[in-house]
Amino acid sequence: MIALVDKSMEMKNLVRFNHYFSNINELLHEDLHQYTCIFINGLNKGKPMKLSYEILEKLWNFVEHGGILYGELINCDDFPSSRLFGFKQNFSVTHCRLEKLVISRDNSLCKKGQLLEWHGPFLTGFTFDTERLLNIGHFRETHCTEEEGKYPGIVVKNHGKGRTIFSTFSFLGNDHNWMLRPNWLWNQVMKWLQMEYHLPLKSKQLVIQPSKENNLEKTIEKGMNWFLTSGILPKEDGSLGIYENVHSIRSDISKDFRPDCHAHTALLFYLYGKYTNEPTWIERSQNLLNYLFEAGYQDTDPDSATYGFWKWFQSPKEKPDQLFSDDNSWVALVLLYLYRKTGNTEYKERGLLTAYALLHTQNKNGLRPECIREKELLDHGTAYFRNSTMSSMNPHFEAIVHSTFIQAYLVSKDDTFLQTAYQGTLTLLDNKRDLKFMYSKTAGYSRFLLSLAQVYAVTKDETILKELHEVIDYLAKNQHESGGIEERDNPDPDRYxxxxxxxxxxxxxxxxxxLYTNNFLLMNAWEAWKATCDPTVKKFYEKLVRFLSSIQITSPKLEFNGGWMRSFHLESGEYFGNNGDTGWGAYVIESGWTNAIILSGLILREIDQSLLD
Structure with missing residues (x-):
């Protein structure tokens, strides 16, 4: 697309083009000197546009006489085009992976070293006789870097009375505005290009707006509607299961199936059915779990080493292999809770099957490894793990097992479940210096809170109550004024x-x-309030409620509307974070782990129930 701006236009903070051309050769018959600016988006079917010598000659003349030429993703592998734009292309088009953009110099609106993200193609090459405004490189930092960047991003070259501005990446022609992050900083760049380089640009509007809602009824309704309109359910009644997420980078539905996501969502659908008195949602809950049963996710072969465990994703392998403690525990916890509510004996049988499989591989300290492989069970048997001292020491994995054992105790009355959960909790508390965290201490403590609350609710042990308050105090110290918990204490900041x-x-x-902190914390803080009846815990929870309700997404894009992305920047009030996680990154919307858990935490409040009731 080629756009031209008439000289009679006043420069305002918006784009108003007088003429558009879909064919670059139409410029050959146009008097370019009647225009102040020409914009050329060179990307065509994934390839940069090649300009003819006749077009380049005419554009060169336009610029030398005072015109402003903006080019984007134009093929610059020859001398005339490279000398016009000041950029020599050395390879064909590349697609953005983990690259970021860095601002190359201080100006009145931006600071040198500030980082931006985009998603799409870019050209690699080198510059001459130009000023670099943005560079491209691999930067681990989140907000700002001292590194210069390897490749040019946006460059400016003066010719006579005019200038060319060239973008090596998909910028103004990017159809996916939500991928230009952070939005506030991109808008500063837009203003910079307008004020210093006289490009008539408008601000990029957020496609992903936080709702700023404070009405929980509306938040819940909007969140439930996401499940029906986003495409996350292959079939609306849940009979074909539920997909895992909206992908962080691609922004499309990831069509993977995981039992833990099904369990989270089945819990939510049941709670919402009770909250609204709509049986359709309870049927959806049943359908999600029936899908897992019928598709063979659980090993129900008594002669199998992995008897009772679940595959952690839809795998063509017959038996479960990677037996993650948290994924298996979530399925068992939800099945046992729903048995207590519905009386469905299949939920009881399957839930206890998993609970005993976990119990039989739990060590004498009440702990376990974060993941056991099928081959390890085949080679060593369950006794090896019972007699071992190996454990993850990570509340992310250990705490949910203990909470599952509490549910199993309530269903089976087998005191071994209660004693193992109690012992495991005490072992973690007695060895707090040895605790391990995956992403942050805030995330780990958010998960720990569930087992602390539920073990205390059953045992009334004052030691556990004291430690529960220490966890709340740590999290409260990192609670932003908006109510959200700010991530703190990353155990491995160089992992990227x-x-x-x-x-x-x-x-x-x-x-x-x-994905790992505020979502689970919402439900877990509610459980802590129900267990302690402490008003400080209730206040902590209510602040978190207001935060999560206020950042629920409003968007014309149905995959986003009504959901929550993983990473939210508290100061700017928009979704933004470090892009170093290639699997579940800053902009993922997880069906179970995020949306279902958050909404469950809100509905439990509205119906004034605990998972132990």
Whole structure:
């Protein structure tokens, strides 16, 4: 697309083009000197546009006589085009992976070293006789870097009375505005280009707006509607299961199936059915779980080493292999809770089957490894794990097992479940210096709170109550004025560019995580309030409620509308965070782990119930 701006236009903070051309050759018959600016988006079917010598000659003349030429993703591998734009292309088009953009110099609106994200194609090459405004590189930092960047991003070259401005990446022609992050900083760049370089640009509007809602009824309704309109359910009644997420980078539905996501969502659908007195939602809950049963996710072979455990994703392998403690525990916890509410004996049988499989591989300290492989069970048997001292020491994995054992105790009355949960909790508390955290201490403590609350609710042990308050105090110290918990104490800030990393690196970055911290904390803080009846815990919870309700997404894009992304920047009030996690990054919307858990935490409040009731 080629756009031209008439000289009679006043420069305002918006784009108003007088003429558009879909064919670059139409410029050959146009008097370009009647225009002040020409914009050329060179990307065509994934390839940069090649300009003819006749077009380049005419554009060169336009610029030398005072015109402003903006080019984007134009093929610059020859001398005339590279000398016009001041950029020599050395390879064909590349697609953005973990690259970011860095601002190359201080100006009245931006600071050198500030980082921006985009998603799409870019050209690599080198510059001459130009000023670099943005560079492209691999930067681990979240907000600002001292590194210069490897490749040019936006460059400016003066010719006679005019200038060319060239973008090597998909910028003004980017159809996916939500991928230009952070929005506030991109708008500062827009103003910079307008004020210093006289490009008539308008601000980029957020496609992903926080709702700023404070009406829980509306928040819940909007969140439930996301499940029906986003495409996350292959079939609306839940009979074909539920997909895992809206992908962080691609922004499309990831069509993976995981039992834990099904369990989270089945819990939500049941709670919402009770909240609204609509049986359709309870039927959806049943359908999600029936899908898991019928598709063979659980090993129900008594002669199998993995008897009772679940595959953690839809796998063509016959038996479960990676037996993650948290994923298996969530399924068992929900099944046992729903049995207590519905009387469905299949929920009881399958839930206890998993609970006993966990119990039989739990060590004498009440702990376990974060993941057991099928081959380990085949080689060593369950006794090996019972007699071992190996454990993850990570509340992310251990706490949910203990909460599952509390549900199993309530259903089976087998005191071994209660004693193992109690012992495991005490072991963690007695060895707090040895606790391990995956993404942050705030995330780990948010998960720990559930087992502390529920073990205390059953045992009334004052030691556990004291430690519960210490966890709340730590989290409250990191509670932003908006109510969200700011991520803190990353155990491995240099872990970057793989699956399972944090969306912040260093303390003070102002990032709230809705995949591992605030989401689970909402439900877990509610359980802590129900267990303790402590008004300080209730106040802590209510602030978190207001925060999560206020950042629920409003968007014309149905995949986003009504959901919560993982990473929210507390100071700017928009979704933004470190992009180092390639699997579940800053902008993922998780069906179970995020949306279902948040909404469950809100509905439990509205119906004034605990998971132990």
């Amino acid at each position: 560019g793989t699956e399972d990393t944090g969306v912040f690196r260093m303390n003070g970055e102002g990032i709230a995580d809705q």
